[in-house]
Amino acid sequence: MEAHQHSPDSSSEECTVLEAPPGKNACPQHAGKVADLYCSACEVALCEDCVLEHEEHPKVALSQALEQHRISLQERLGSVNNRLPQISDALSFVKEILQQLTNQRASIEEDIQSSFEDLHKQLDVRKSVLLMELEVTYGLKQKVLQAQVDSLVRGEGDITATCTQTEEALAGEACVASLQVEQELQERLGELVGLGLPCQPEENDQLDLVMETDGLRKSIHNLGTIVTTSAVASQSEAMGAGLEQCVVGHPASVTIVTRDKSGGACKSGNAILSAEVFTPDGSIVDGEIVDHKNGTYEFVYIVPKEGNFSLALRLYDQHIKGSPFKLTVTRVSEAEVEVGSSEGAKRRGKSPGQKKKGSKRASSALGTPRRKTQNPIEDDLIFRIGTKGRNKGEFTNLQGVAASSNGRILIADSNNQCVQIFSNEGEFKSRFGVRGRSPGQLQRPTGVAVHPSGDIIIADYDNKWVSIFSCEGKFKAKLGSGRLMGPKGVSVDENGHVIVVDNKACTVFIFQLTGKLITKFGSRGNGDKQFAGPHFAAVNKNNEIIVTDFHNHSVKVFTPEGELVLKFGSNGEGNGQFNAPTGVAVDINGNIIVADWGNSRIQVFDGSGSFLSYINTSADPLYGPQGLALTSDGHVVVADSGNHCFKVYRYLQ
Numbered sequence: 001m002e003a004h005q006h007s008p009d010s011s012s013e014e015c016t017v018l019e020a021p022p023g024k025n026a027c028p029q030h031a032g033k034v035a036d037l038y039c040s041a042c043e044v045a046l047c048e049d050c051v052l053e054h055e056e057h058p059k060v061a062l063s064q065a066l067e068q069h070r071i072s073l074q075e076r077l078g079s080v081n082n083r084l085p086q087i088s089d090a091l092s093f094v095k096e097i098l099q100q101l102t103n104q105r106a107s108i109e110e111d112i113q114s115s116f117e118d119l120h121k122q123l124d125v126r127k128s129v130l131l132m133e134l135e136v137t138y139g140l141k142q143k144v145l146q147a148q149v150d151s152l153v154r155g156e157g158d159i160t161a162t163c164t165q166t167e168e169a170l171a172g173e174a175c176v177a178s179l180q181v182e183q184e185l186q187e188r189l190g191e192l193v194g195l196g197l198p199c200q201p202e203e204n205d206q207l208d209l210v211m212e213t214d215g216l217r218k219s220i221h222n223l224g225t226i227v228t229t230s231a232v233a234s235q236s237e238a239m240g241a242g243l244e245q246c247v248v249g250h251p252a253s254v255t256i257v258t259r260d261k262s263g264g265a266c267k268s269g270n271a272i273l274s275a276e277v278f279t280p281d282g283s284i285v286d287g288e289i290v291d292h293k294n295g296t297y298e299f300v301y302i303v304p305k306e307g308n309f310s311l312a313l314r315l316y317d318q319h320i321k322g323s324p325f326k327l328t329v330t331r332v333s334e335a336e337v338e339v340g341s342s343e344g345a346k347r348r349g350k351s352p353g354q355k356k357k358g359s360k361r362a363s364s365a366l367g368t369p370r371r372k373t374q375n376p377i378e379d380d381l382i383f384r385i386g387t388k389g390r391n392k393g394e395f396t397n398l399q400g401v402a403a404s405s406n407g408r409i410l411i412a413d414s415n416n417q418c419v420q421i422f423s424n425e426g427e428f429k430s431r432f433g434v435r436g437r438s439p440g441q442l443q444r445p446t447g448v449a450v451h452p453s454g455d456i457i458i459a460d461y462d463n464k465w466v467s468i469f470s471c472e473g474k475f476k477a478k479l480g481s482g483r484l485m486g487p488k489g490v491s492v493d494e495n496g497h498v499i500v501v502d503n504k505a506c507t508v509f510i511f512q513l514t515g516k517l518i519t520k521f522g523s524r525g526n527g528d529k530q531f532a533g534p535h536f537a538a539v540n541k542n543n544e545i546i547v548t549d550f551h552n553h554s555v556k557v558f559t560p561e562g563e564l565v566l567k568f569g570s571n572g573e574g575n576g577q578f579n580a581p582t583g584v585a586v587d588i589n590g591n592i593i594v595a596d597w598g599n600s601r602i603q604v605f606d607g608s609g610s611f612l613s614y615i616n617t618s619a620d621p622l623y624g625p626q627g628l629a630l631t632s633d634g635h636v637v638v639a640d641s642g643n644h645c646f647k648v649y650r651y652l653q
Contacts, residue, residue, distance in 0.1 A: 038061070046059065103436075111482055237322065243325050269297070273315055274462065277311050284641055287300055287302070302579070309326075311326075381647055381649055396415035403629040417444070419432060439475065440475035443461075453496070497518060501534045505524075506525075540590055545560065550580045593651075595628045623640060635651055
């Protein structure tokens, strides 16, 4: 193919690009001419022969135009170069999401394989049981019938033989010699006439198989669902009065509408949302996210004090449109209180150390001396550990607390995606945890417990499973994947079973350490066996499960089978009342210790739910306490989430 050629005097702009002119300022239109002007309107260099054609156009010196072009080009280059860090960050983030997606695919594939292998094993076990049951049942019936057959055969044989002998005797000549034989035969025939033989069947031949497979086939056909959504944070938005303002101690709500990359509304639920209300100093306020399963969600929260807050709404760890929002929290005026209260007035600003007027303190099983002027038991703060941060001994939204028998305190540091371990004296020992959505990683650890084997059990709210680590922090397994929607608290019963409080599903699950589900109970609602955002659980000496029911402002006690044993508490600030209970623990006497989140206090009850007293926290007030536990040396340790620390108090048992 021949190369395309241009004549030297061609007016094509391509010529100026492909062929260098004789001089660096040569006119592109007239050979041999030098351009010294620049037409701003036509954006072209001009020589003296060109000027007439551009007589009415604005012109500047070519050198000035070239300088201005260079400056403009440099600015454009700078602007484009400035985008590189942004693009690089976006590339890293998208690659991370892609890697997490790949890891999640591998994890789900492993779960599917494991689940179906388990089902195969269960089917094989059931098959073996049925075959064994068949053999046992057949054997029992066959033994009865075979014994009856043997008896009848023997009887038939005896009768046939005797009859034959008698007929032969009768066929012979009667004589003295045969008389004795005939007498014996007659006696034998008399016996046979009265012989009792089992002539009626002593068993039946029924052996049927009832195999109701239609329901099972339907269940298998619908077994398992791959859950996902196309929602992206950059297009999703929030609305509602709770975005801008709310009233102290009153529930406020925000509606979140998820959208895909094109702005279209998502029609299905199960998106991974997180919501936080926090003060300028970083104190976190808890709340509950309700999935309406239609692409919209509701965040319900209560703020315990007035002031200026921020509300952060994240979808897949990214802020949605407008997030974080500025939130103003105010107190209700006295007039509004009088109108809105069924009692005519509400007590305000009551501290845990103040006694409700006219109330009499119940006798305490704690063996604590009583003061006439004080209600709290005389326990004091021993020490506090932590400030806001990401280093060792620093926390960001700490949640669950556990204590081990070997003198260790474990803290689920939720927003730092790790677990930190301390001695009973508060000395930092270790930490472990890597942020992520793959098995062995932590996305939002909210609950922690220690198994009798020494393994550390962690509820991961955002990953929707429970992770099991060795005491050294080495990942071993996960359980509940595909079943859990938002595990908040974990505990271990006397059988070593793992109890999981699913805050989002409003259900308590009980698993074996292998991951096999033993049972589950609870649903959303305000009934005796229902929950509204349950948080944590503890187990008493009767192996009963004690659950804090956050939005129902109560504590409920269940048998391991899920039957309600006891319920106590109501919404309020008085003795034995709650404003959203969170952490719970049981002492050796069966007394129940409860963290009262909205009232920022710790209350103590006996095993029947009767109020006993408070833990005295007045010296260093709590702000939104979360998890709570009893240390091996008998002290109370509580996650003071709003103050970014944990505190240890004396506790007189």
